[in-house]
Amino acid sequence: MRRLMLVVSLAAFALTSSAATKPPALEKISVTQLQQTLTAAPAKSDVELAQQLGGLELTERLSSTHLTQWLAALPGDKSRDALLLLSDKSEFLAPPASEVPDEPTPDPAATRKMLVKLVNYVNTTLRQLPNLMATRDTTGFEDRPQEDSLESTGVVSYSYQPLRIVGRSSATVTFLDRKEVIADNVRGSWKQGSKIGGLNTTGEFGPILSVVLGDALKGKITWARWELNDARRLAVFHYEVPDEKSNYRVGFCCVVDGYYSTGQPELKPFEERTSYHGEIAFDPADGTIFRMMLRSDLAPHELVSDAAMIVEYAPVEIAGKSYICPVKSVSILEAHVNQPHGMFAQTNYQGQPKTFLNNIVFGNYRRFGSESRILTGENQAPPPQ
Numbered sequence: 001m002r003r004l005m006l007v008v009s010l011a012a013f014a015l016t017s018s019a020a021t022k023p024p025a026l027e028k029i030s031v032t033q034l035q036q037t038l039t040a041a042p043a044k045s046d047v048e049l050a051q052q053l054g055g056l057e058l059t060e061r062l063s064s065t066h067l068t069q070w071l072a073a074l075p076g077d078k079s080r081d082a083l084l085l086l087s088d089k090s091e092f093l094a095p096p097a098s099e100v101p102d103e104p105t106p107d108p109a110a111t112r113k114m115l116v117k118l119v120n121y122v123n124t125t126l127r128q129l130p131n132l133m134a135t136r137d138t139t140g141f142e143d144r145p146q147e148d149s150l151e152s153t154g155v156v157s158y159s160y161q162p163l164r165i166v167g168r169s170s171a172t173v174t175f176l177d178r179k180e181v182i183a184d185n186v187r188g189s190w191k192q193g194s195k196i197g198g199l200n201t202t203g204e205f206g207p208i209l210s211v212v213l214g215d216a217l218k219g220k221i222t223w224a225r226w227e228l229n230d231a232r233r234l235a236v237f238h239y240e241v242p243d244e245k246s247n248y249r250v251g252f253c254c255v256v257d258g259y260y261s262t263g264q265p266e267l268k269p270f271e272e273r274t275s276y277h278g279e280i281a282f283d284p285a286d287g288t289i290f291r292m293m294l295r296s297d298l299a300p301h302e303l304v305s306d307a308a309m310i311v312e313y314a315p316v317e318i319a320g321k322s323y324i325c326p327v328k329s330v331s332i333l334e335a336h337v338n339q340p341h342g343m344f345a346q347t348n349y350q351g352q353p354k355t356f357l358n359n360i361v362f363g364n365y366r367r368f369g370s371e372s373r374i375l376t377g378e379n380q381a382p383p384p385q
Contacts, residue, residue: 024162026057031066031096034058034086038070046076053082054162058090063099064312064328065230081165085141088359089163091310091330092293101226101233111223114235117287118280122213125289125324126178129205131368132318134325136173139359142166145337145352163355175205176368204311204326204362211247212278212294218245227281229291235284243275250274250296250307252335274298274307288324289313305353306334319367329360 029037034056041049067087074080094100106114144161174181180203203211216239224236241248252270259265278294295308309331316325334353 024055027055028057028059031058031060031062034062035066035070038073038083044075046074046078049075050078050082053079053086056086058086058093060096061090061093062087063095063229081139084139084359085163085357088141088330088332088357092295092308092332095227099228101228103226105223106235114282114284114287115221115237117284118237118282118289119213119217119287121282121287121289122209125209126205129175129178129323129325130318131177132175132325133366133368134173134175134362135364136171137361137363138169138171140166140168141355141357141359143355145354147352160352163357173205173362174368180205180207204329204360208309208311209289209292212239212241212292213280215239215241215245215247215276216280224279229281232283232290234281234290236279236281238277238279240277241275243273246273246275248274248276248294248296250298250304250333252304252333270303272302272304290324302336304333304335306332308332316365318365325365326362328362330358331360332357 037052037056041052044052067083071080071083074083141163143163144158146160147158216237219239219241221237221239224238227234227236250272253267257266257268275297276294277297278292280289280293281291282289291310291312293308293310296304296306298305298307310329311326312328313324314327315322316327317323318325333356335356337354
């Protein structure tokens with residue numbers, strides 16, 4: 001059975017002892033207020049503007065169009081990274097009122113017609129895509145929760161650090177015979193030593209659409225709103241998937257499952273199926289999906305307390321033809337990385353969870369040519385159900 005999975009793995013963290021501090025309060029602003037802030041910032045240095053942006057939090061979603069325009073006008077890499085993170089954290093919010101057309105809610109008959117077009121699109125989209133290759137550029141962010149850690153030298157306090165870049169990587173992703181494969185030619189650097197970082201996601205090229213819509217049809221789908229995306233009017237459905245209907249699993253590495261005779265912890269991967277909810281934004285004329293969002297329904301004090309993902313799709317030219325392909329993905333996961341209180345329990349974790357966030361951009365699309373060859377031991381994926 002096909003399923004969707006969001007996975008995070010942990011490696012050793014090089015931490016510096018310091019006085020414990022609490023996360024600073026962030027100033028909440030709208031997209032319009034952010035634009036005013038950036039317009040008034042030409043005299044500020046790259047570092048000064050980055051520090052200012054780091055103290056802000058958006059109350060509504062920043063569109064990719066605005067993000068691209070504003071990134072180009074910033075003075076340097078630090079402020080651009082700060083704006084990118086600010087935008088990524090807003091991806092799971094509702095859009096500004098200016099991007100929600102004041103149009104009547106469609107009647108039930110019109111809604112059913114749109115749903116049929118949406119299903120037809122998902123059932124055919126994988127067959128429409130050719131065998132292709134693309135570049136997958138990932139920027140990974142992590143924070144550091146305030147914690148007291150019992151170490152060989154005694155109790156060491158670690159201060160809170162906000163989300164910051166821990167590394168970047170670039171890899172080739174191949175969509176071959178309706179199966180997504182990420183090549184092993186990953187390039188980049190990560191502070192924790194992993195080639196591709198702690199938070200990994202797959203499925204943006206089609207499986208995620210069929211899994212989510214298949215689950216949603218067994219759950220609950222309701223009308224949400226109209227929405228503007230680059231002047232394109234989109235219909236937005238909200239969906240809810242209960243646990244017993246879900247094919248969404250959250251994975252985490254690793255859980256302490258006891259201790260060896262040497263005193264070293266015995267670790268095992270954690271995986272849990274969960275209920276989830278989200279939105280699908282699509283063209284009501286033909287069902288073409290341009291944005292998909294999902295968010296898990298996890299309890300706040302479990303090992304993994306939150307997991308969410310958005311994927312944006314757009315027209316891409318491949319060998320002279322236009323196809324709808326993923327162009328951007330943002331994933332976020334919160335997990336308790338400290339030892340659990342009690343005998344290795346996987347619930348009732350204390351303290352602040354650690355946050356992992358990945359920004360992924362897909363580009364450099366081209367056909368999978370005869371000069372390329374990729375080996376995989378997996379069978380061909382079945383067509384969407």
